[in-house]
Amino acid sequence: MIKLVLRYVIALVMIPVGIVLGFCGAVQNHLRRHRYQAKHAELQQQLADQPAENRER
Amino acid sequence: MKRNADYQLGEKASVLFSGGSDSTLAAYLIAARTQHTTLLTFDPGFIFFVENSRRHAQILIDKLGPDRVEHKIIPIKPIIDRILFGDVKHDLRKYGFNLTALGCLGCRMSMHAAAVIFNLENNIPVIADGSITKQADIPEQMDSFIRRNREQLWRRYGMRHYSPIYNVVNSDRRLDDLGLSAVGKLKHQFILFDTQPTCPIGVPADVYARLFYGHLSGPAREVDMVEYSEEKYPAMHRLIEDHFEGKKPTLAQSVRKLQRAAAKLPETWEEVTDD
Numbered sequence: 647m648i649k650l651v652l653r654y655v656i657a658l659v660m661i662p663v664g665i666v667l668g669f670c671g672a673v674q675n676h677l678r679r680h681r682y683q684a685k686h687a688e689l690q691q692q693l694a695d696q697p698a699e700n701r702e703r
Numbered sequence: 704m705k706r707n708a709d710y711q712l713g714e715k716a717s718v719l720f721s722g723g724s725d726s727t728l729a730a731y732l733i734a735a736r737t738q739h740t741t742l743l744t745f746d747p748g749f750i751f752f753v754e755n756s757r758r759h760a761q762i763l764i765d766k767l768g769p770d771r772v773e774h775k776i777i778p779i780k781p782i783i784d785r786i787l788f789g790d791v792k793h794d795l796r797k798y799g800f801n802l803t804a805l806g807c808l809g810c811r812m813s814m815h816a817a818a819v820i821f822n823l824e825n826n827i828p829v830i831a832d833g834s835i836t837k838q839a840d841i842p843e844q845m846d847s848f849i850r851r852n853r854e855q856l857w858r859r860y861g862m863r864h865y866s867p868i869y870n871v872v873n874s875d876r877r878l879d880d881l882g883l884s885a886v887g888k889l890k891h892q893f894i895l896f897d898t899q900p901t902c903p904i905g906v907p908a909d910v911y912a913r914l915f916y917g918h919l920s921g922p923a924r925e926v927d928m929v930e931y932s933e934e935k936y937p938a939m940h941r942l943i944e945d946h947f948e949g950k951k952p953t954l955a956q957s958v959r960k961l962q963r964a965a966a967k968l969p970e971t972w973e974e975v976t977d978d
Contacts, residue, residue, distance in 0.1 A: 652895060653893070653894045653895045656894050656895070656906060657893070657894055657906070660894075660906035660907050660910075661907075661910055663906075663907045663910075664906060664907035664908070664909065664910025664911050664914075665802070665910060665914070666804045666912055667800055667804075667907055667910075667911050668800075668910060668911045668915030668916075669915070670799055670800045671799070671800035671803065671911060671915055671916065672918070672919050672920065673802070674799045675919070675920040675921065675923040678923070679921060679923075682920075682921060682922045682923045682926050683921070683922060684891050684972050685922075685926045685930075686921075686922030686925060686926050687784055689885060689925070689926065689929060694805070
């Protein structure tokens with residue numbers, strides 16, 4: 647019973663914390679989107695330049 | 704009794720083991736193919752109920768025998784301090800709110816460094832974990848990280864790495880079917896688990912990763928994962944080198960020994976299950 651209550655108390659506190667942080671993170675990532683897009687394109691290019699045997703596990 | 708040569712994955716393996724349904728099923732699949740398997744539960748110092756991991760560990764020991772399966776809970780706070788908390792100010796400045804999810808990656812990489820040391824010291828060429836595709840929103844379970852880590856870490860130190868249940872869904876039902884489950888419907892549990900530790904920052908980290916970091920962040924997660932892990936690998940290598948400083952056998956000798964043993968093993972889990 648205590649565990650059940652504790653579970654929901656933690657959920658009530660920590661899930662909103664995650665949601666608030668998540669919204670802040672979404673705004674941050676939107677503001678940084680050009681850097682992320684450029685870096686992602688660079689990573690994709692690096693991967694494409696690798697020999698085929700290195701791309702697979 | 705089986706001889707060493709009869710075990711598909713050879714003499715020794717270790718498994719990153721939380722005691723949850725995924726790592727328990729992964730551990731069973733590895734242990735069934737190995738003469739001796741060590742279940743490694745790492746305690747970073749800030750999680751609760753670490754002892755919960757003993758429940759499924761004991762079931763595996765009862766099922767396969769104490770000569771085949773062993774469970775160790777290993778404190779790794781000094782390693783966490785050097786890798787996860789190595790340069791918090793820099794991490795916060797660079798990754799900002801995304802550190803909510805990336806912190807779990809740092810914690811996992813600290814555990815990986817500890818596992819490398821354990822395996823090298825105990826001459827264990829096989830390492831496995833319970834990563835699953837269903838949790839690929841979480842940085843440390845992204846397929847691209849698992850592949851990258853296989854190259855950058857496990858292979859570098861002479862080990863074969865497997866994620867045997869990566870494509871399995873409902874590992875809790877599989878455990879029930881195998882008679883290995885301490886509690887029914889494990890996947891329905893949340894926050895406080897009966898068979899694994901609880902991380903206080905796990906809940907916001909999980910919400911962040913699943914609801915915001917995956918689909919809403921575009922390429923941010925992939926880029927962050929690459930940059931964050933690239934920054935952590937040098938610290939991991941330094942930590943491992945420091946650990947073996949002045950010891951016999953040397954780090955290089957231990958790695959070579961594992962490489963020789965690993966060379967005889969299947970490269971991928973698909974090859975293991977094809978045999």
